[in-house]
Amino acid sequence: MTPPPPGRAAPSAPRARVPGPRARSVLLLRLLLLLWAAAASAQGHSRSGPRIFAVWKGHVGQDRVDFGQTEPHTVLFHEPGSSSVWVGGRGKVYLFDFPEGKNASVRTDCENYITLLERRSEGLLACGTNARHPSCWNLVNDTVVPLGEMRGYAPFSPDENSLVLFEGDEVYSTIRKQEYNGKIPRFRRIRGESELYTSDTVMQNPQFIKATIVHQDQAYDDKIYYFFREDNPDKNPEAPLNVSRVAQLCRGDQGGESSLSVSKWNTFLKAMLVCSDAATNKNFNRLQDVFLLPDPSGQWRDTRVYGVFSNPWNYSAVCVYSLGDIDKVFRTSSLKGYQSSLPNPRPGKCLPDQQPIPTETFQVADRHPEVAQRVEPMGPLKTPLFHSKYHYQKVVVHRMQASHGETYHVLYLTTDRGTIHKVVEPGEQEHSFIFNIMEIQPFRRAAAIQTMSLDAERRKLYVSSQWEVSQVPLDLCEVYGGGCHGCLMSRDPYCGWDQGRCVSIYSSQRSVLQSINPVEPHKECPNPKPDKAPLQKVSLAPNSRYYLSCPMESRHATYSWRHKENVEQSCEPGTSRRSSTATTSVRPRRAPTSARLSTGSCCPRMASWLSTCWAMPVPWPPPSGWGSCPHSLLACWSTRASQGWACLRLLQPRALERLTLRAGWPGSSLPAASSRGQNNPVEDARPGDVQPQAAAGPQVAHGW
Numbered sequence: 282m283t284p285p286p287p288g289r290a291a292p293s294a295p296r297a298r299v300p301g302p303r304a305r306s307v308l309l310l311r312l313l314l315l316l317w318a319a320a321a322s323a324q325g326h327s328r329s330g331p332r333i334f335a336v337w338k339g340h341v342g343q344d345r346v347d348f349g350q351t352e353p354h355t356v357l358f359h360e361p362g363s364s365s366v367w368v369g370g371r372g373k374v375y376l377f378d379f380p381e382g383k384n385a386s387v388r389t390d391c392e393n394y395i396t397l398l399e400r401r402s403e404g405l406l407a408c409g410t411n412a413r414h415p416s417c418w419n420l421v422n423d424t425v426v427p428l429g430e431m432r433g434y435a436p437f438s439p440d441e442n443s444l445v446l447f448e449g450d451e452v453y454s455t456i457r458k459q460e461y462n463g464k465i466p467r468f469r470r471i472r473g474e475s476e477l478y479t480s481d482t483v484m485q486n487p488q489f490i491k492a493t494i495v496h497q498d499q500a501y502d503d504k505i506y507y508f509f510r511e512d513n514p515d516k517n518p519e520a521p522l523n524v525s526r527v528a529q530l531c532r533g534d535q536g537g538e539s540s541l542s543v544s545k546w547n548t549f550l551k552a553m554l555v556c557s558d559a560a561t562n563k564n565f566n567r568l569q570d571v572f573l574l575p576d577p578s579g580q581w582r583d584t585r586v587y588g589v590f591s592n593p594w595n596y597s598a599v600c601v602y603s604l605g606d607i608d609k610v611f612r613t614s615s616l617k618g619y620q621s622s623l624p625n626p627r628p629g630k631c632l633p634d635q636q637p638i639p640t641e642t643f644q645v646a647d648r649h650p651e652v653a654q655r656v657e658p659m660g661p662l663k664t665p666l667f668h669s670k671y672h673y674q675k676v677v678v679h680r681m682q683a684s685h686g687e688t689y690h691v692l693y694l695t696t697d698r699g700t701i702h703k704v705v706e707p708g709e710q711e712h713s714f715i716f717n718i719m720e721i722q723p724f725r726r727a728a729a730i731q732t733m734s735l736d737a738e739r740r741k742l743y744v745s746s747q748w749e750v751s752q753v754p755l756d757l758c759e760v761y762g763g764g765c766h767g768c769l770m771s772r773d774p775y776c777g778w779d780q781g782r783c784v785s786i787y788s789s790q791r792s793v794l795q796s797i798n799p800v801e802p803h804k805e806c807p808n809p810k811p812d813k814a815p816l817q818k819v820s821l822a823p824n825s826r827y828y829l830s831c832p833m834e835s836r837h838a839t840y841s842w843r844h845k846e847n848v849e850q851s852c853e854p855g856t857s858r859r860s861s862t863a864t865t866s867v868r869p870r871r872a873p874t875s876a877r878l879s880t881g882s883c884c885p886r887m888a889s890w891l892s893t894c895w896a897m898p899v900p901w902p903p904p905s906g907w908g909s910c911p912h913s914l915l916a917c918w919s920t921r922a923s924q925g926w927a928c929l930r931l932l933q934p935r936a937l938e939r940l941t942l943r944a945g946w947p948g949s950s951l952p953a954a955s956s957r958g959q960n961n962p963v964e965d966a967r968p969g970d971v972q973p974q975a976a977a978g979p980q981v982a983h984g985w
Contacts, residue, residue, distance in 0.1 A: 329669035331702055331720035332771065332837045335760040337753050345725060345751045346377050354439040355745045357732040358398035358405070366734075366743050367405065368750055369395025374407050374420065379752045394439035399447055408435040413460065432458040433471040442466070444489040444507070448532075453505065455489045468492075468507060468530070468546070474635075477536055477546050483650040484551075485512040487526075491571035494532060495581055495604060501633040503532040506607065508554070508588070510568045525554040525568035525590065527656060529611050531631035537643045547638035550629040550646060552610050553655045556590040556600035558664045565590035565598040565668065570675045573604075574690065577680065582608065585659075589673045589694065598668035599676070599692065599704075600658040607656055614654035619645065666706065667715040672697040677735035677742070679755060683774040684786045684793050691755070691774065693742060695730040696720075701744070701753070705774060707798065714798070716772050719760070723751045740775075740787065756785035762834055765806035769796050770835070778806065 339345050352370040359366045368375040372393050393416075397408040404421035408431060415435035419426040433454040436443045446453040451473035455466055466487055467478040492507035510525045531548040557564040569589040576583035582605030590598050611629050624639070626632060628646035657663040675695040682688050690706040701721040707714050723730070728746035735742060742753040758776035761767045761783045768776060768783035777786050777793025786793055796802035821827055831840055842850040 329667055329715070329717055330671070330836060331717045332835050333718075333760065334720045334722070334836075335757060336722040337751065337757065339751065339753075341725075343379055344753075345749055346379075347749045348375065348747075352745075352747050354394050354396070355731045355747070355750075356396055356398055357734050357743060357745050357750070358400070359734045359736060359743050360400060361736050362738045363736075364739070366750060366752075367398050368732075368745055369398050369407060369409070371395075374398070375750070377750060396435045396439055396443065397445055399445075401447075406434075410435055410437060410439055413437045415456075432456075433469065442488050444492055446492040446494070446505075446507075448494045451532075453492065455487075468528070474533075475535055477534060477544060479546050479549055480647050480650075483549055483647065484509070484528075485514060487511045490568055491573075493573055495584070497581060497608075499633070501531075501533050501635075502631045504608070504631070505530040505532055506604075508568060508571045510566075521564070521566040521593075523567050525556070525566060525588070526551045527554055527607055528552075529607075529629060531629075533631060533635055535635050535637060537640060538637045539640045539643075542638070542640060542643045542647075545643075545647075547643045547646070548629050548631060549650055550611050550652055551650055552607070552614070552652045554588060554600070554602070555655045555657050555663075556588065556598050556665055558598075558668070560664070563592070563598070563668060565592045565596075565600075565665065567591045569597075569673065572676050572678050574678045574680060581605075585678075585690075587676055587678050587692065589676045590665075591672060595672040595697070596668065596670050597673040597694075598665040599673070599694070600665045601660075602656055603659055606659070610652060610654050610656050614652035616645070616649040617651040617653045619649040667704070669717075671702065673702070675730065675733050677733060679735060679737055679740075681755075681774060683797060684777055684789075684795050687774075687797070689774045689797065693733070693735070695733055695744075697729070699724065699727045699729050699746065701730070701733075701742070703773075705772060705797070718771060718773050719757070721753065721757070723753050724749055756787060758783045758785050765794070765808070766803040766810075767834065769794070769802040769805055772797050772802060 356369040366377045392412040393409040395409040399406045404419040408417040417428040417431045433456050436456050437460045444455040452471050454471050465481045469478045487509045490508045495504045510523045513524045528551040534548045536543045537547045572587045574585040584604040586602040588600050624641045673694040677693050679691045692704040694702045703718045705716050723744050733744045740755040756775035761771045765778045768778045777795040779789050779793040796805040
């Protein structure tokens with residue numbers, strides 16, 4: 282044993298340490314760095330936000346139908362190519378035929394939340410909670426045929442996480458058969474060859490997302506893949522609470538040889554899904570939704586798996602995997618925590634002729650169900666397709682061919698604000714990039730999107746909320762203004778310029794003008810210069826006030842106020858959906874008094890609240906509506922103070938004659954500076970209160 286250095290006591294038994302001031306400072310610093318990283322990740326992709334905002338109005342009765350009552354839980358069923366949509370609600374199953382504007386409903390028992398709608402050979406199968414006695418019905422034409430209580434087809438409560446998968450006569454489910462028979466979720470085969478279930482130890486509090494059956498080259502090799510997230514077994518405080526997984530099962534699994542394995546899946550393995558960006562140290566660990574896009578040539582290995590992930594700050598990322606990579610991980614990886622050589626046949630291997638899995642193989646897989654290798658995204662960098670400050674919840678993907686023959690993948694992602702983002706995935710040509718085309722409001726009144734279904738054949742999206750169901754076309758070309766320039770700048774692969782209009786490529790009988798990926802697509806237009814709005818001459822009376830509108834069609838563009846070819850003021854869109862405004866007062870023979878307030882980048886979520894604050898110039902006493910602005914500004918500054926000093930330029934005084942500004946922290950003693958005859962350097966002050974005051978007379982209080 283090496284003796285301790287001189288002056289140092291020998292090591293003793295470890296003792297509990299109480300963090301001192303320095304340790305607490307380090308912890309605080311780390312917390313601030315985490316908060317800074319969260320704020321920075323929101324700006325990681327400058328074009329991850331939507332370019333424009335569009336409200337889908339449609340036609341009431343033909344494109345949008347109200348339920349007539351509040352439906353807190355809905356499930357939607359739509360057959361591709363059909364114009365009808367079935368929606369299960371509370372005690373009802375709705376049938377909507379959009380082109381005809383017809384709808385009907387079938388009533389079931391009270392306290393029955395429909396959770397499953399599936400087309401079967403006998404008719405449309407509808408299953409629901411049925412007052413905590415899950416039951417099913419067959420809907421045949423206009424009749425309802427009760428099937429009685431059917432455990433495993435519907436949960437006991439509509440709030441339970443559940444997943445049901447149909448394949449021919451086989452039915453797979455994650456729903457408990459007994460309401461009070463434990464809380465451990467299992468993946469079961471409840472109808473088919475033999476009933477099987479997963480071991481209770483292979484998953485930790487799973488939340489199931491999606492399940493699918495993949496038909497491989499040999500029938501005995503067909504796999505069941507299901508995607509889920511579970512509690513992280515790593516209890517390190519710095520480790521994420523959840524991890525995302527994909528699990529595999531052999532469809533032909535018949536159970537094991539021993540009494541412990543005869544009723545269990547013997548081919549279960551799971552792997553971690555990685556969605557992170559090593560270059561920026563961003564990690565997205567909570568799987569939200571999955572969409573599988575089959576390969577058009579039928580190669581199952583080339584099926585693309587789109588996963589929506591989130592992190593603790595509710596920022597989102599989309600990662601894309603291939604079924605071939607997932608299959609390779611399960612076939613070749615070692616088992617995590619298992620040091621010996623693998624038994625033969627190796628765990629997870631499907632056996633022909635319905636052979637039972639040997640007991641030794643089952644025991645190894647049951648004790649070590651996770652493979653060591655992780656499933657990484659496609660591409661040479663193994664990084665997310667894109668990440669965003671928005672919180673995405675659901676995703677569908679449409680493969681389409683533009684007018685020039687290039688194939689694009691268009692993603693439709695629902696947000697927690699009840700809107701849909703339309704994002705085009707880059708093609709294989711040079712200079713391609715992810716582009717967020719638009720944000721769509723699909724409902725008459727804003728509400729959370731409960732379900733979303735894609736009909737690629739009819740090119741429609743079907744979405745439902747607690748109040749209504751809406752049919753949204755994929756080719757919303759009429760929303761793009763600005764002539765040819767605005768049409769091509771949208772980079773919408775569904776739209777093109779033809780005979781003086783922005784039209785859908787599906788409605789035109791000939792090839793339309795399109796330019797999706799170039800940095801400056803508008804240069805393809807006959808006149809590459811953007812169309813200018815006609816000048817409007819406004820006559821004003823002395824001492825009157827007029828509001829100037831700054832239409833912001835694109836959130837990606839830069840706007841500015843100009844006077845005699847000089848840029849007077851930037852007009853930033855921020856998150857304002859339609860426009861920003863400016864107020865001007867007319868005073869003869871006097872230099873205008875102005876204080877300009879920018880609501881663009883300082884406090885995005887308060888842009889609409891601060892719209893009345895955009896003043897140029899500000900008369901005194903303040904105009905109506907000004908009173909709410911100091912509260913907004915104070916909240917804005919307090920929100921953004923830790924994210925940099927951009928807010929210092931929020932107030933830009935110019936030639937202030939009758940206005941005194943005071944800037945400083947609440948409770949500070951920063952003296953008021955008169956603006957008469959000088960430029961008040963408010964940009965050099967620290968962010969805090971901003972109080973408009975009269976230069977002469979009593980101060981005006983705003984109830985701060």
